[in-house]
Amino acid sequence: QVQLVESGGGSVQAGGSLRLSCVASGYVDDLSFMGWFRQAPGKEREWVAFINTVNSWTDYTNSVKARFAISQDKIKSTLYLQMNNLTPEDTGMYSCAAADRWNSRLREEGGYKNWGQGTQVTVSS
Numbered sequence: 001q002v003q004l005v006e007s008g009g010g011s012v013q014a015g016g017s018l019r020l021s022c023v024a025s026g027y028v029d030d031l032s033f034m035g036w037f038r039q040a041p042g043k044e045r046e047w048v049a050f051i052n053t054v055n056s057w058t059d060y061t062n063s064v065k066a067r068f069a070i071s072q073d074k075i076k077s078t079l080y081l082q083m084n085n086l087t088p089e090d091t092g093m094y095s096c097a098a099a100d101r102w103n104s105r106l107r108e109e110g111g112y113k114n115w116g117q118g119t120q121v122t123v124s125s
Contacts, residue, residue, distance in 0.1 A: 020081040022034070033101075036097075086121075
């Protein structure tokens with residue numbers, strides 16, 4: 001069993017930055033991939049980024065490339081999402097997720113077994 005707890009959300013103006021954190025506890029050694037998702041009001045949850053926890057290979061959805069950076073601190077069992085140059089379109093509930101192996105659905109919700117409760121990000125224009 002893995003527990004995930006996010007923090008770091010808040011309200012910022014367009015162009016600002018935030019860093020989200022996700023602390024993992026439990027059987028963290030079993031995790032191979034961790035990802036970030038977001039859900040805007042009235043929209044479906046969408047994948048943002050993921051990282052391979054073994055070799056730190058990363059991937060991002062096109063809309064956040066060059067603005068967001070996913071990273072990890074294995075000693076602290078913490079996943080991060082550095083978000084720069086935020087726009088109102090980045091507003092949403094951000095959740096971290098964990099998978100215990102590679103699968104073809106890592107860019108979809110179905111690719112992950114464990115989820116956090118989320119942290120709200122609001123970007124005003």
